[in-house]
Amino acid sequence: MIGLDNASVAFGAKTIFANVSFTLPVGRSMAVLGPNGRGKTTLLRALLGFQPLKEGRRQAPKIAGYVPQHGASVAKLSGLDVVVMGHAARIGLFGQPGRDDIEAAHQALETVGASKLAELRYDRMSGGQRQMILIARALATGSEALIFDEPTSALDLGNQARTLDLLNLLRARRDKAILFTTHDPNHALAAADDVLLMMPDGHERFGTVDEMIQPAPLSALYDVTMRWVDVEGDDGGKRRAIVPAFAGRKH
Structure with missing residues (x-):
């Protein structure tokens, strides 16, 4: 909690x-x-x-498990190294990561679907790849x-x-x-x-969510009129989205 x-x-x-x-x-x-x-x-x-x-x-x-807004590059560390740091936080400043730490890191990478990033250099990754690594690191804390x-x-x-x-x-x-x-x-x-x-x-x-994500409170939050719109999802089903009144193009 x-x-x-x-x-x-x-x-x-x-x-x-x-x-x-x-x-x-x-x-x-x-x-x-x-x-x-x-x-x-x-x-x-x-x-x-x-x-x-x-x-x-x-x-x-x-x-x-904390994921900051911007993941600064960590020179010469692999994706796996960065994720191991999450689990190794439990062993203290001068401890060395062991087999359990590495296994936990691999499991976290697998959970987020980023196992293929394990050996890539973190400082050479795209923004999306870094985000997956940082989420895996947060998971690895346990x-x-x-x-x-x-x-x-x-x-x-x-x-x-x-x-x-x-x-x-x-x-x-x-x-x-x-x-x-x-x-x-x-x-x-x-x-x-x-x-x-x-x-x-x-x-x-x-x-x-049902109480707070509504046009009235969001309009007051952002000082812009908000409206519900219906959109079609990837599965063909209908979804509701909430957008500012300025969205879209006038006919």
């Missing part, structure tokens, strides 16, 4: 967020949405213990908590789809508490059970 209880963060005299409370149990996935500068990344850092709280408390395991900071922000549409499919696959296993930030409410529809909206007036709203 991960969560915050009446948590507040301030940088000097500026309050980033205040009195935020939510609980995310193992087996559920939560999306955090909010406008630029509202504090989504700061909230994740507070949850992970990287950012001190001014008030309140956090609940998270000692080790969490933590019950997976935390993603805008996991699709630097990806093209194809890699966005693959990342969302993977998030949904991990959600379907129901053995992790999964939290991710995003700017796209359709990502929440695709891979989340619950949603935290960080409203521009400094308040937060927490509820299920």
Whole structure:
């Protein structure tokens, strides 16, 4: 289980967020949405213990699987080396990874469908390939908590789809508490059970996807009119997407 209880963060005299409370149990996935500068990344850092709280408390395991927005290149390390670092975090600063660490890394790569990246140089990978490696590294920690900071922000549409499919696959296993930030409410529809909206007036709203991913709260969140549209999925079935009113081309 991960969560915050009446948590507040301030940088000097500026309050980033205040009195935020939510609980995310193992087996559920939560999306955090909010406008630029509202504090989504700061909230994740507070949850992970990287950012001190001014008030309140956090609940998270000692080790969490964390995927940052941008995976910096790690010179001369293979994909497998990077993933091993996730499992080896449990052995301490001066420990050496062993057979169990390597096996756990291979299993994580297989889970995310990235086994073919094991021997490739991480610093020579594409953005989409690096993202798969970082997700595998988070899985390799063995933590019950997976935390993603805008996991699709630097990806093209194809890699966005693959990342969302993977998030949904991990959600379907129901053995992790999964939290991710995003700017796209359709990502929440695709891979989340619950949603935290960080409203521009400094308040937060927490509820299920069905409650929060609606035109009214999202219009207030982004100060732009939002509408439901019907789209046809790859399987030929009908799906609902939510888009800003400016989307598309006028006839």
